[in-house]
Amino acid sequence: xxxxxxxxxxxGVAFTPINLGxxxxxxxxxxxxxxxxxxxPTAAIAMLLPITYSLLxxxxxxxxxxxxxxxxxxxxxxxILVNLPGEASSVVTVLDGYQMARIGRAGPALxxxxxxxxxxxxxxxxxxxxxxxxxxxxxxEFGPAEYFSIMVLGLVSAVILSSGSLLKSFxxxxxxxxxxxxxxxxxxxxxxxxxxxxxxTDGIGFVxxxxxxxxxxxxxxxxxxxxxxxxxxxxxxxxxxxxPQDIKxxxxxxxxxxxxxxxxxxxxxxxxVIAAFMAYSVEKKIKLQPGEVPLGKGNIRGxxxxxxANNAAAQTAFIPTLALGxxxxxxxxxxxxxxxxxxxxxxxxxxxxxxxxxxxLIASMWIxxxxxVILNLPxxxxxxxxxxxxxxxxxxxIVLFCAIGVYSVNNNVWDIWxxxxxxxxxxxxxxxxxxxxxxxxxxxxxxxxxxxLRRALLISRGDWSVFVTSELSAGILAVAVVLLIxxxxxxxxxxxxxx
Amino acid sequence: MKINTQDFYAGVLxxxxxxxxxxxxxxxxxxxxxxxxxxxxxxxxxTILAVIGTIITFKSIITKVKYPVGPIAWRPLIFxxxxxxxxxxxxxxxxxxxxxxxxxxxxxFAGDNFKFKEIFILATILSVSSYFVFIKLIKLQLEMWxxxxxx
Numbered sequence: 001x002x003x004x005x006x007x008x009x010x011x012g013v014a015f016t017p018i019n020l021g022x023x024x025x026x027x028x029x030x031x032x033x034x035x036x037x038x039x040x041p042t043a044a045i046a047m048l049l050p051i052t053y054s055l056l057x058x059x060x061x062x063x064x065x066x067x068x069x070x071x072x073x074x075x076x077x078x079x080i081l082v083n084l085p086g087e088a089s090s091v092v093t094v095l096d097g098y099q100m101a102r103i104g105r106a107g108p109a110l111x112x113x114x115x116x117x118x119x120x121x122x123x124x125x126x127x128x129x130x131x132x133x134x135x136x137x138x139x140x141e142f143g144p145a146e147y148f149s150i151m152v153l154g155l156v157s158a159v160i161l162s163s164g165s166l167l168k169s170f171x172x173x174x175x176x177x178x179x180x181x182x183x184x185x186x187x188x189x190x191x192x193x194x195x196x197x198x199x200x201t202d203g204i205g206f207v208x209x210x211x212x213x214x215x216x217x218x219x220x221x222x223x224x225x226x227x228x229x230x231x232x233x234x235x236x237x238x239x240x241x242x243x244p245q246d247i248k249x250x251x252x253x254x255x256x257x258x259x260x261x262x263x264x265x266x267x268x269x270x271x272x273v274i275a276a277f278m279a280y281s282v283e284k285k286i287k288l289q290p291g292e293v294p295l296g297k298g299n300i301r302g303x304x305x306x307x308x309a310n311n312a313a314a315q316t317a318f319i320p321t322l323a324l325g326x327x328x329x330x331x332x333x334x335x336x337x338x339x340x341x342x343x344x345x346x347x348x349x350x351x352x353x354x355x356x357x358x359x360x361l362i363a364s365m366w367i368x369x370x371x372x373v374i375l376n377l378p379x380x381x382x383x384x385x386x387x388x389x390x391x392x393x394x395x396x397x398i399v400l401f402c403a404i405g406v407y408s409v410n411n412n413v414w415d416i417w418x419x420x421x422x423x424x425x426x427x428x429x430x431x432x433x434x435x436x437x438x439x440x441x442x443x444x445x446x447x448x449x450x451x452x453l454r455r456a457l458l459i460s461r462g463d464w465s466v467f468v469t470s471e472l473s474a475g476i477l478a479v480a481v482v483l484l485i486x487x488x489x490x491x492x493x494x495x496x497x498x499x
Numbered sequence: 500m501k502i503n504t505q506d507f508y509a510g511v512l513x514x515x516x517x518x519x520x521x522x523x524x525x526x527x528x529x530x531x532x533x534x535x536x537x538x539x540x541x542x543x544x545x546t547i548l549a550v551i552g553t554i555i556t557f558k559s560i561i562t563k564v565k566y567p568v569g570p571i572a573w574r575p576l577i578f579x580x581x582x583x584x585x586x587x588x589x590x591x592x593x594x595x596x597x598x599x600x601x602x603x604x605x606x607x608f609a610g611d612n613f614k615f616k617e618i619f620i621l622a623t624i625l626s627v628s629s630y631f632v633f634i635k636l637i638k639l640q641l642e643m644w645x646x647x648x649x650x
Contacts, residue, residue, distance in 0.1 A: 457533055
């Protein structure tokens with residue numbers, strides 16, 4: 001059994017006390033930052049990235065995986081307790097989670113989110129481990145045309161799952177792609193769009209871009225709202241444990257959510273948002289048991305289903321990321337960027353050239369999930385305390401961590417100026433309701449897309465039909481077209497996104 | 500005139516950015532599809548972006564729904580960005596400590612009510628914790644104290 005020897009190798013790497021320690025610290029810090037209102041997982045990962053710089057690649061990635069799960073879970077906590085979704089994927093958690101919190105059942109809601117996420121994470125890890133090998137083999141069949149097509153698919157899916165206008169999201173992707181091109185062109189060595197600035201020859205730093213757009217932009221728009229619009233959690237969380245009735249109704253919801261999430265997560269770009277939305281619609285369609293409150297009024301299934309789905313999808317989203325080196329979401333894009341900082345070029349070769357790292361990372365994802373349950377259920381009191389701190393003390397601290405974090409990337413003040421610039425740009429995007437997640441995805445994919453487009457057309461001698469004559473590439477593009485048509489049909493979109 | 504201002508400005512922004520990149524791209528060798536120069540991809544993308552921007556702008560004018568941009572939060576915008584710049588200016592010569600105090604005090608003005616004592620305490624707490632977390636624990640290459648003290 002290849003799978004089990006591989007997993008054993010992975011657990012051997014991850015289960016050293018020191019790596020467990022890093023996983024723990026990662027989960028802890030990820031949750032800590034993720035809980036802060038207005039800071040979604042993407043900004044949280046960007047803020048915490050610098051902490052891993054001084055580590056070796058394996059512990060650094062283990063810690064990052066912890067940060068990733070921690071920040072996701074922290075976002076759900078904020079969603080349930082203060083009605084503030086940190087990221088698109090916890091938008092549906094708010095619906096029933098916050099209603100539960102209002103009637104004093106925040107404890108079971110948090111427990112349902114944690115247990116559902118853990119179960120989904122376990123299944124997701126197994127699927128990831130089982131599919132990684134065959135998919136990596138498939139990835140070696142990929143030529144530049146296939147890579148280009150799968151990136152198109154990823155970007156199309158990113159447009160689809162954005163909640164706003166399709167055209168604007170499409171525009172944001174292109175802005176991202178263009179920003180990604182700034183700097184030295186690998187093929188010709190020509191420095192593009194740098195305006196003679198030395199720091200720009202290496203391109204725009206992705207930490208500065210993410211922090212500016214996701215961190216500062218959000219903080220500024222949060223502060224622009226009136227004081228009374230910042231909801232502060234005032235209630236109490238009593239009794240974390242779900243009642244037997246809760247367990248009975250949430251178990252099937254967790255199973256359904258996990259199944260949906262595992263399948264949807266594998267598609268590049270679809271990721272956790274659609275999974276969470278679909279899981280919620282499924283739960284809404286299931287007939288209510290006698291005495292059960294309807295969904296939207298504080299039903300535990302409305303928390304358990306979507307939370308399991310988004311965690312399962314977050315897990316299987318690592319499949320395209322690790323097998324192909326193509327990120328499916330903005331947080332995945334950051335993970336790829338982080339790997340590149342540690343000199344790991346994500347892609348099919350990682351598994352063969354560095355199996356300890358690959359399987360160690362997979363094992364540590366499972367450990368990260370376990371850590372979350374252990375960490376969050378007993379420590380929920382700390383996170384709740386944090387949510388009672390007034391925003392006027394929190395935001396200077398958040399701004400400070402961003403500034404220190406971005407400065408420490410290169411120890412260069414230039415990055416601080418870039419954060420300031422992107423903070424302003426980020427606020428402009430917030431005001432124009434232009435979604436920023438597609439921009440970040442485009443930014444990371446820009447250079448890769450150009451590279452593969454060039455190579456594909458070089459091989460085909462300028463014949464554009466190469467993208468449809470290869471079966472694999474044509475198939476991938478067909479999926480993208482089907483997805484696009486599906487969303488353009490309004491009836492289907494209404495089905496996917498419950499109001 | 501009823502226009503969707505959010506989309507109108509977004510469209511105009513896309514047009515400007517698209518055209519800027521497309522024009523900028525012509526400074527580099529464009530090449531042909533079989534052998535692309537560094538200008539090819541940005542030229543194509545810039546053009547597409549300008550076209551998308553035009554469609555968005557056009558649709559925003561003929562639409563019946565209206566989304567105002569809403570008031571701009573000048574106060575937080577100015578103070579948060581200034582705080583960040585002040586941090587950058589002071590950290591190289593004044594050390595982390597001066598950066599933290601400068602940033603915290605300026606950023607605090609972005610909020611609704613500014614209380615000197617509260618902010619002073621907050622900045623002190625942040626300095627002490629930053630010292631232990633960033634310098635002692637994860638050993639970032641940062642100087643805590645101003646250059647003239649360390650020497």
